[in-house]
Amino acid sequence: MTMQRTYSKALDRLKNANLRPTRQRLALAKLLLENGHRHLTAEELFHEARANGIMVSLATIYNTLHQFTSAGLLREVVVDMGQSYFDTNTSHHHHFFDEATGKLSDIPDDHIEISRLPTPPDGQQIDRVEVIVRLRDAASTSN
Amino acid sequence: MTMQRTYSKALDRLKNANLRPTRQRLALAKLLLENGHRHLTAEELFHEARANGIMVSLATIYNTLHQFTSAGLLREVVVDMGQSYFDTNTSHHHHFFDEATGKLSDIPDDHIEISRLPTPPDGQQIDRVEVIVRLRDAASTSN
DNA sequence: GTGTTTGCAAAGTGTTTGCAATTTA
DNA sequence: TAAATTGCAAACACTTTGCAAACAC
Numbered sequence: 076m077t078m079q080r081t082y083s084k085a086l087d088r089l090k091n092a093n094l095r096p097t098r099q100r101l102a103l104a105k106l107l108l109e110n111g112h113r114h115l116t117a118e119e120l121f122h123e124a125r126a127n128g129i130m131v132s133l134a135t136i137y138n139t140l141h142q143f144t145s146a147g148l149l150r151e152v153v154v155d156m157g158q159s160y161f162d163t164n165t166s167h168h169h170h171f172f173d174e175a176t177g178k179l180s181d182i183p184d185d186h187i188e189i190s191r192l193p194t195p196p197d198g199q200q201i202d203r204v205e206v207i208v209r210l211r212d213a214a215s216t217s218n
Numbered sequence: 219m220t221m222q223r224t225y226s227k228a229l230d231r232l233k234n235a236n237l238r239p240t241r242q243r244l245a246l247a248k249l250l251l252e253n254g255h256r257h258l259t260a261e262e263l264f265h266e267a268r269a270n271g272i273m274v275s276l277a278t279i280y281n282t283l284h285q286f287t288s289a290g291l292l293r294e295v296v297v298d299m300g301q302s303y304f305d306t307n308t309s310h311h312h313h314f315f316d317e318a319t320g321k322l323s324d325i326p327d328d329h330i331e332i333s334r335l336p337t338p339p340d341g342q343q344i345d346r347v348e349v350i351v352r353l354r355d356a357a358s359t360s361n
Numbered sequence: 362g363t364g365t366t367t368g369c370a371a372a373g374t375g376t377t378t379g380c381a382a383t384t385t386a
Numbered sequence: 387t388a389a390a391t392t393g394c395a396a397a398c399a400c401t402t403t404g405c406a407a408a409c410a411c
Contacts, residue, residue: 095384095385095386095390095391096385097384097385097390097391097392098384099391099392100391116375117375117376118375131392131393132392132393132394133376133393134376134377134378134392134393134394134395135391135392135393137375137376137377138377138391138392153296153297153298153299154296155296156294156296156301156302156400156401157374157375157400157401158299158374158375158376159299159375159376171336171338171339173342174345180339182336183336186334186335186336186337187332187334187335187336188332188333188334189330189331189332189333189349190331190332190333191329191330191331192329192330192351193314193325193326193329193330193351194329195314195351195353195356196314196323196353198355198356198357199316199353199354199355199356200353200354200355200356201351201352201353202317202352202353202354203351203352204349204350204351204352205349205350205351205352206332206347206348206349206350207347207348207349207350208335208336208338208344208346208347208348209344209345209346209347209348210338210339210342210343210344210345211342211343211345212341212342212343213338213341213342213343238365238366238409238410238411239410240365240366240367240409240410241409242366242367243366259400260400260401261400274367274368275367275368275369276368276401277367277368277369277370277401277402277403278366278367278368280400280401280402281366281367281402299375299376300375300376300399300400301399301400301401302400302401
């Protein structure tokens with residue numbers, strides 16, 4: 076029940092990533108990495124931090140998100156123009172994207188299967204395959 | 219060999235889309251729709267237009283790209299933060315994305331196959347499935 | 362002529378950067 | 387106390403918008 080125990084998981088993750096466990100990084104790591112899988116924009120994380128009484132600047136939010144991404148603690152997902160999403164689930168999986176609400180959600184890995192992959196062009200290899208399943212209201216007709 | 223003949227294809231496309239064939243739209247339609255399949259950013263189209271002696275403002279480039287997209291003459295593709303690509307190939311297909319150069323290219327439709335698709339969440343349907351195969355240099359090791 | 366389209370310049374949005382002050386080890 | 391990190395404000399890149407002038411029908 077000590078502070079040490081409370082922060083240990085986030086702390087370990089930061090240490091493993093060679094990131095100094097500053098107050099801001101610890102708090103953000105806790106929010107991001109100890110609440111199940113999420114898809115957050117920088118702005119959303121910023122507000123969530125504020126709502127939890129964590130004082131962090133937006134600049135630090137951006138820095139932290141990128142550092143975490145480089146360290147493999149997060150994955151960046153780009154699905155629409157204008158903003159990045161950061162996914163706390165770094166394992167291999169794909170996404171639903173609700174065009175109406177701008178919300179991303181995970182597709183369970185056994186619900187999608189790619190049975191044939193293209194040969195990459197000469198001198199290149201496949202780095203990652205990303206599938207976005209774009210959703211719309213069931214009612215709306217194709218137009 | 220008349221002007222009329224030269225522009226007829228682009229002209230028809232505009233008419234079918236209910237877009238007034240203005241000088242700018244005709245010229246851009248010619249660039250975009252009569253040169254095979256391309257993936258262009260707004261800025262690239264702007265420079266290409268200038269290079270071809272077509273005087274168009276960047277604002278008009280953006281307007282036109284969006285009007286063409288709404289009309290189904292183009293498809294917008296978002297793969298990285300900060301800019302949209304417009305694809306002159308509107309038929310069903312997926313993309314390679316070269317992270318190093320920022321270039322998009324088509325994956326022939328018979329080179330990729332998705333054999334299982336997820337059930338969309340309640341009240342929603344699948345609008346479109348988009349696959350991005352991200353490429354990196356063959357030499358570079360995973361890091 | 363009337364409604365549409367264009368181009369400019371200004372505004373907007375999400376993100377990045379420079380740098381002094383603060384914090385961590 | 388030396389090196390890393392933070393926060394502010396300014397700078398950025400791309401895109402959108404307001405509106406008067408130009409254009410299409």
